Amino acid sequence: MHLMLTLLALVLLAQTATCYAQDTLWFEVKSGTSYQTRFSLANDTPPEDTSALRELLQKHLTIHEAMQNPRMNDSEWRRLIQKTPQEIADLVATEGYFKTKTVTVQPSVNLAEFHISLPPQAKVSQVNVSITGEIQQPSHQSTLEAAQKSWPLPVNSTFTQQAWGTAKRELLATLLRAEFPNAKITTSQAMVNPQTQEVLITLAMDSGPAVRIGEVSIHGLQHYKESLVRPLNTLKTGAPYRQSDLLTLQNSFMSTGKFRSVDVVARTEALNADHSADIDVTVHEMEQNTFRIGAGASTNTGARIVFNYTDRNLFDRGLLWDSSLRLEQKLQAVTSNITFLTDNKGYRDSIQNSVTRTDLEGQITTAVQNGVRRYWGQPGIFEQYVGANLLYEFLTVDGESSQFNKAATLAYGLNVRKLDHPLAPTKGWILNTQFQLAPLDKLSDGRFLQSQARLQGFYPLTQSTQWLGRIEVGTVTGARSVPATYLFRAGGDQSVRGYAFQSLGVKEADAIVGGRVLLTGSSEIVQWLTSSWGAAVFVDFGHAANSWKDYDPAFGYGLGVRWRSPIGPVGVDVAYGEETKEYRLHFNLGVNF
Template identity: 45%
Template structure:
């Protein structure tokens, strides 16, 4: 049993000389089982009025008369139709004399409600009926009325409540509206209550309305970008059965292009031909030219200053040009990228040119590269092919510098099977890449780099999450491969507890890349709130020139996690078992 208490003080000034103001106090006590006490505390009108400065004696008496009925109505929403409510009212006068002053007469009104909700009503009958064309569709075609009935969440013998009843009807209707029948409606619904028998019989009738198919596309809001920017991304063909998920996917694909600050994709079904319902696309364009400057820091490469320039409509053709200049303590880069709009066949083409310099673990690598790339397929199954040319200068402490070059072709595949791309809790991500220099005349020699990475998410409980990662790589013909294509490990996204790219092949006082690489991680996150969590992890891995030398080192530690709008943010303290050192690591987002 729980007791809920409320108190209101209403000051009433008395004109008596040398007397302070008297007060009228209103107090409410509600004694009820814990199953309903929160409901009464939050929703009873008299409880809300206790904090109102407008409370007075007239309002107090009105509330005392209406509260029993108010309690009955609230209990009925939770399936209690035969409550027993007892009400007692007391009024007391308190005298509080002050030195040299007349005594004040404070009045205290107290109302107590003792509530026995009685037995809860249970569901003793369910009658769900469908009408309209959905009853004529072929057996097994979605949405299937039989399956919708099977998925009805209210079962015989369950306690009735208004919230469950409303949610069940809404879910049943949504099951039709999301696919093929957007104009479905509930034509009749009843909850027949027998208060004496504490039973409820539920009745629902739904008319599906006609099945709809998609028609042409109407685009509103385009000013500077060509209409093909929208049409070439549209995955919905005319005549396709109506599907809300198809509209949402189309919307997310348009939002991801970067051309628009806001995108809304709907279908007009109220006055449209069911065989050709128009798709309506409303967009708000981003500014075509954007300049940005920023500062930051990375636990891998140190403090950072970055300048970016972006033109979303290069040559007035909808080409996206991005140029970024980045200065970090250990790395500097100038990168240019031109991305063409998705063409009518679904291909996404891009061209890039990069100038990079990185100085870590006694090796300084400077590169000049350019390349072209073509990607296609949905985010769940994305493929990429490319061609690139690289010039490289490598200087290793204590060794002679050398120049390398290579013309390469590549293929990549990325699978995304997760419930959320920003903050995944279940599923997996997989990426593999193959890069080859096939011609001796266009490289120092032939080589093939193979790489794969998988990251999996599994909810152990509602608040406990398991994340595992495994990656590996191998270079065939490593003697001919530029240093850029060899492997090192260590750092934020690799083996925590070790410095960035500090794991590899020892060369004097420096560490250089190796032919083989394997890293992995096992991490458990305990979410303490909806956004904050604590993590414990173990990382392992290394890079070497032979499989015999590929002995893993371990790092382990603790961290904090925050679910931000841009993805998960992590701050970790990790201990490198091999070095005995502790290191701070920072991570943002999902790196796939």
């Protein structure tokens, strides 16, 4: 009798081993100790990509964490083996696999095999989302419709805990960003039928009252009169509450260069009787006077040392005076910039004075400029300016011919940015345009118009792959005697890589001088290998010429390394210039706006 039972057990064991041997080996984990786990998937497992599940089990199963402990013993090992099937079921359920079956086999003392049979991934079968509250009123119909359309987990979509949590947060955020900062979830339920792998979603939200902007109070001022900074307030009492408007207000204060930090808080939890929320702006001022010395180097203009002095309350009128002395191998400059605070009409005025000397490609240029500008709009989002500038220029080409040029110009510029991040964008675009007109012969060597535009684009091809593009075009029309400052040259870090800074232009004797037309562009692919480090491949083109019929683009291409630093993206490139047959090293810090 005992013999028959033993034989039967052996037969069953052999059949079980044969059955599991047919399963597909998924992955194995072996630590520094002798303990090892092996995971197999049943042949009837759906063919979906299981790499995410594999990583989930490798990282979060208790048995794998314990295997790293050198004090692991056989008794603890057996206990962990027994609890692992339930942990597997709990973990894969977060990815939408419910009613997972796991059979454990232990061929040897130190080896545990887990044979997993995954059901089909759960799908959303029905969605019941309701939003009540003041948002139901006709005046908020557009906000309600936008919230309903934003629901990202529709019928037949794959259900996971992450997708479920994200869907709820995004719907709630749509209301919070609008005029309903007190919106809340009242019912949240996802009912799973493990037999059919179908999920019934029920979600209810209360929008609460529609909130409007109340009084704006400014706190923390020490050296500035409130009357000077009050025009920085971009909010209007009685306007609908918008979370983005609070950020605009914060940027308005920060862009002055006078405050170390600015906190904007809306009292949405203590509304006034008319459902308005008062706004508190708390500022922390920077030092009134600072002096800084900086040193560095660039592949464009060489080693440098910079002396900078800043007075943030010039004449006790809230004027920002920023002055600097810049000494580089190929460029030396003295600059002074006085910026006025935003006035009651939203205008920001500035006075610029500078003396700049450059020695590039056989051309030495000394330019003295005095100008004024008026800005309006939202800095960093949509900003325009008009200005006037007086230029005196001393020019020497190839150490021989020298000349004096002058020009009085009027300028108009437009800067537009639509980015997902101000310092390290992954999606969006930047447009910069500028027009400079010299209208009077008496104040200039001739009448001319300089037009210039630059467009940059950022687009994520995949979660870890990004495309960056750039195109820049410029023209000068009018008089033949245009100052070199207003002509174009190409080449360098932010132009055509593979060529020296401003080395692409019009050949004159042994020097390179500026041209009247410019066209440059770039296409770049960045593959992020980690969250901070990536590799890039790029192609640049461009040149400057005296006319479009003389235009012949030079090409540069190469490889680079990218680092997402705390102060913005950093890039190091090695580029090959097709025209010069030379390799050049380029270094970039930040996004060129």
